[in-house]
Amino acid sequence: MNAIISYTIIGLLVIGLLSVIISAYNKLIMLKNNVSKAFFNIDVLLKQRADEIPNLIKVVKESMHYEETTLAALTRLRTDFLNSHRNEDRLKLSNEMDKMVKSIFAVSENYPDLKANNNFVLLQQRVSGIEDAIADRREFYNESINMYNIGIAEFPPLILAKLLGYQEKQLLQISEDEKKYDGIKF
DSSP: OHHHHHHHHHHHHHHHHHHHHHHHHHHHHHHHHHHHHHHHHHHHHHHHHHHHHHHHHHHHHHHOOOOHHHHHHHHHHHHHHHHOOOHHHHHHHHHHHHHHHHHHHHHGGGOHHHHHOHHHHHHHHHHHHHHHHHHHHHHHHHHHHHHHHHHHHSTTHHHHHHHHTOOOOOOOOOOHHHHOOOOOOO
């Protein structure tokens, strides 16, 4: 009888240990996939914004004689963004495009014909809406990274995370250059 109780206790302990391992593994996989999903959600919006830039340039060219170099630079950034395969490069190029688009919107204040152009106003609202969504998704991305980093540092998932080679990920940070505002240049 004692042997049956011993085997039952050992069996329950093995089942308990296995369920802890399976639960930790599933949690780690979920956290890792949430980080990837959060980044790709940002990427979708960055692509939408990049797709709006040719329309914006067309409307701006029709309505004002803006510096050709600025519009050419914006076109180049968009092309580089679409051709880039590294996430870090895509984020950097996206931030540069963001600055240029904001500059165009700010300069548009000096062109009454452009401000009155319905297509420009609609594009401005569309791009502004995309910018708001990008900011929200960047915040969600950082939250996903934070949850992932906590998840791989907790015990007992820490042991499994080390075995699987999971490493801490860096939060999405805005560089000092991206924070700096040099004003509008003509």
